[in-house]
Amino acid sequence: MARFLFVVLPVVSHLNAPLAIAQALEAAGHEVAWCGPRSDLRPLIGPDATLYPTGKRYYRLDGESGMASVRSLWEGHVLPVNRFIRDAADRAVADHRPDVVVVDQYALAGALAAHRHGVPWATFCVGTLELTPPTWEMPEFTDWVRAQLPRVWAMTDLPVDETIDLRFSPYLVIGLTSTALTGATPLPAQCVLTGPALGHRPDAPGFAWNAWDPARRHVLVTVGTMAEHLARDFYQRMMAATAPLADRVQVVLTAPPDLVPDPPAHVLVAPRVPVLELMPRLDALVSHGGLGTVSEALAHGVPVIVAPIRHDHPAVARQVVEAGAGIEVSFGSATPAELTAALTALLDEPGYRAQARRVGASFAAAGGAVAAARHLAALAARHIDHCPTGTAPLA
Template sequence: MSRFLFVVLPVASHLNAPLAIGQALRAAGHEVAWCGPRTDLRPLIGPDATLYPTGKRYFRLDGETGMASVRTLWEGHVLPVNRFIRDAVDRAVADHRPDVVVVDQYALVGALAAHRHGVPWATFCVGALELTPPDLPGFGDHVRAQLGRVWAMTDLPVDDAIDLRFSPYLVLGLTSTALTGATPLPARCVLTGPALGHHPDAPAFDWAAWDPSRRHVLVTVGTMAEHLARDFYRRMMAATAALADRVQVVVTASPDVLPEPPAHVLAAPRVPVLELMPRLDAVVSHGGLGTITEALAHGVPVVVAPIRHDHPTVARQVTDAGAGTEVAFASATPADLTAALTAVLDDPGYREGARRVGESFAAAGGAAAAARHLAALAARPIEHCPSGTAALA
């Protein structure tokens, strides 16, 4: 059996997939260790799992869109957190001596630490921003410049043959061609579909308030954009009020964002999403790939209100697949939102499109398939070259 070290970032949406893959690896008899923030990881991995803590650097909230949001992502989030965890990650790789390091796409110093210590690494992509890049002027040039700044955090010579976002050994894309279509993908990339597993920290839910006589809709903007959603939620409440006789809405929102939810709405800061999905009739989402793929894996059609980063790309992929429809996050009126939600609830074509995408995810294999690819990488003879090239026998 092989030894794996996961290097993760302190963002809830970035933890679900590696947790599921780690569970699949452990079920197959492999040893799994973790490197990341103790406060986020310990409730997920349990008291006995090996953990190399990095400490935690909180992200600044921002309201940018387009290329401005990409610049903020890299300069305000990715670079500072990599600088913050660099030494802890390097020590973890040196101490644990894994056969493979499994790295969040934005935990770039994990790739550098593996490279330094002559260990193959795999990248997992929880979003679509880098995997299927947007058509934004200057995107490629900006990202390349930021990657140069990450190399500069170490004493390693820059190797232009290595794109730190994509391992030269294995890249795990948590989607399928039913969404990506014919978009070119990185070398050595395999699409496994979403990695869905057990969430030990899933919150309780008020099932007594669940009305089985009505259809059910989940409305969520994820964990990083709630501060932008107050007006969007207000419009959604007005939109769903017109459907309250037949629809019950579950909203992930803190009380300060949605202080007085109407009677047809169940609001909570967190909900057990994977428990809800089989019971839902539609999802309204900002377009985070995790939420969207969780919904489509269960054949649930979606209304996508993209905000920034990869959200517009995901929205386009969803509409191209016939699995949902898109609305404008900032400007859709309650009437627009009612019409979009009614469409995905009542037009069977959207549910059929979601079902087709879900079948493609099931065929791709999910967490079990990702674990098999990682185990194969660990078992494969690899000649690691100091220049950064990787020859797989």
């Protein structure tokens, strides 16, 4: 059996997929260790799992869009957080001696540590921004991002290797989607699409099931954990939009209670919900376009209204619309009437659910977490002729 080390970042939405893949690896008899923030990982992996802590560096979305948001992502989060976890990632690889290092697409320090120590690594992509670059609206995206990669190499004692794009392993790239969404978009070399990786979530919160009305249809409204501070007005418009439908629709809205004071009777507000328990019971999802939640909905045949904010959200919205599985609206300016019309269409026109089920079937065929684990095990079993540039301790 093989030894794996997962290197993850302190972003809650980036942890569900690697957790599910790790569970599949362990179920197959492999050994898994982790490098990442203790406060986020311990509740998920349990007290006995091997953990190399990195500490935690927070990042919050702002209201920028387009290339401004990409620059903010890299300069405000990707580069600083990789400098922050550099030493911990290097120590983890040196100490654990894994057969394969499995890294978040933005945990570039994990890829560098694997490269330094002559260990093959695999990349998992929890979003579409890097996997299917939005060159139609940001033609400068690819060149600008590639120009940032030497700054990551400069965090170590390694010379820049221009043959390696640190965002994508030369050995294995796992895309958590399927061609039902990506279409014919070119993908990185060594890329496999497994669909979303869904598994057991030990930290899933409870839910007020006694307030659930089985006589009404159900809509989940969520903008994830990183954009709630931008969503107060959007929440208000969504509540106004669903008011005319209150006799037949019950809304579950994830938000801190102070952002949605005194919600109407047809709206249940909770800071967190057990998403995978809710999905089979939902009739529609309203989301900002995070690939994780959107894919979870489509995996259950639930159509989606996407209100993209930034980063890969517009790309996810475009893919959902082109697949016929949902509708795109403006996060910042959609009126309550427009939101009512979109939600009514999603609930009443069967084509959206039929296409959502089609995408969900493609996810199931791709194999999910079990398929991702199988690809990782195959990588661990390969003989990799790799000569590390150097393995001296980092200064």
